[in-house]
Amino acid sequence: MLQQFEMKLTFPFFIGRIIATFTCSGEKEVDLAVQNAKAAFKLWSKKSGLERCRILLEAAKIIRVCINIFPSRLGSTGLYSSLTSAFPLGEHVQLPGGSFGYTRREPLGVCVGIGAWNYPFQIACWKSAPALACGNAMVFKPSPFTPVSALLLAEIYAEAGVPPGLFNVVQGGAATGQFLCQHPDVAKVSFTGSVPTGVKIMELSAKGIKPVTLELGGKSPLIIFSDCNLENAVRGAMMANFLTQGQVCCNGTRVFVQRAILDKFTEEVVEQTQKIKIGDPLLEDTRMGPLINRPHLERVLGFVKSAKQQGARVLCGGDPYVPQDPKLKDGYYMRPCVLTDCRDDMSCVREEIFGPVMSILPFDTEAEVLERANDNDTSFGLAAGVFTRDIQRAHRVAAELQAGSCFINNYNVSPVELPFGGYKKSGFGRENGRVTIEYYSQLKTVYVEMGDVETAF
């Protein structure tokens, strides 16, 4: 039976009213989507890499033209990135007696993409583009909080010439996601979301021996040494904490600052944070919009409250914000927050807040900060950053940090040419870069005999 559910969307209308109501896909609709994808896969997988590439490049062009209506500039380039690695890769291996072997990269079949709400268009692109480029079909389920932009992507693919059924979107929450993961005709699941859901997805997929890619949460360290370029370090810390209202998985929210520059850094970062213009995200000069929904806003504010109870000091923000524009009054806004006097055991330092809350932590030595940066209770390992002018130290520290992505003298720069993904509980598998081809294909080995068969019988 189909369930009706209602969603309050905060983008692009960000005013706290319902703009669309969708019907959840049940088991029947999920099966229909998978069967359509399976039929489309048969033809698509037989196309050459170049044929697939032409169609996907067309989709990328349309996305570029539409860029103004999409929140994510990264989405379109994600498409390009995967295209560059779309052509089947294989090896030729010479063997004794003139015989040889070769390997082929073949598509997996129907892949499932399940997305989080924070970068809905980008996540749909980062999963579908490499999947389709490698010859697979995809059924994608966006978060129920952001159901629209994946549909726009489906329309773009159709306009670009992607065959009907090759990219399908189903709507719904956990139940729909479970039907997808359990479906016997699904070959792979790529998931972006929280750790607890990632565990469930892995369990469900394990029953069908399906490979999974898991892009999960983080609580990443950003280490600022006293020899850094302070202005850049402040900018980096702002990018690491306040982009997209802090709703970024790889944010560097544990900001370790070497004691010699602690006061200066803190003063600068607070000054810059207070200047952030909050409001209507469609206006050119707005730098911070609303959070995703009321429960999430309250959760983030709750972290600020417990930080204070645990002894942290709020240097700015951390409270609800009502923009002057009356049409925004029911939006889920808060002022970006900088916390000081933080300790490693506080919940604001240990847990993923997924909001605009920066925790500043002083440190003295490289060895000490590395130990603290790597020793987060939650065992995340998504990203990390270091600011220093000492090039040897920069690489030494990057090598020691237990994280899938490390930034030296910058933060939250995610060019699609570079692989992205986590260590430890932040997940495994990678998105973007050439390596992603390995996660959307399987390797076949072919042995070719050039002589006679030697038999033991």
Ligand SMILES: NC(=O)C1=CN([C@@H]2O[C@H](COP(=O)(O)OP(=O)(O)OC[C@H]3O[C@@H](n4cnc5c(N)ncnc54)[C@H](O)[C@@H]3O)[C@@H](O)[C@H]2O)C=CC1
């Ligand atoms: N590493 C990465 O690339 C990223 C990680 N994230 C992480 O995502 C989280 C925030 O996103 P949320 O949408 O709140 O995560 P979530 O885990 O609640 O939901 C993610 C998706 O999984 C679906 N889902 C929920 N339960 C399911 C189940 N039992 N079976 C199948 N599907 C199920 C949801 O409907 C949604 O589409 C944060 O922890 C954040 O760090 C977000 C963006 C990027």
Ligand SMILES: CCCC(=O)O
């Ligand atoms: C760069 C990816 C950030 C996210 O999806 O949270």
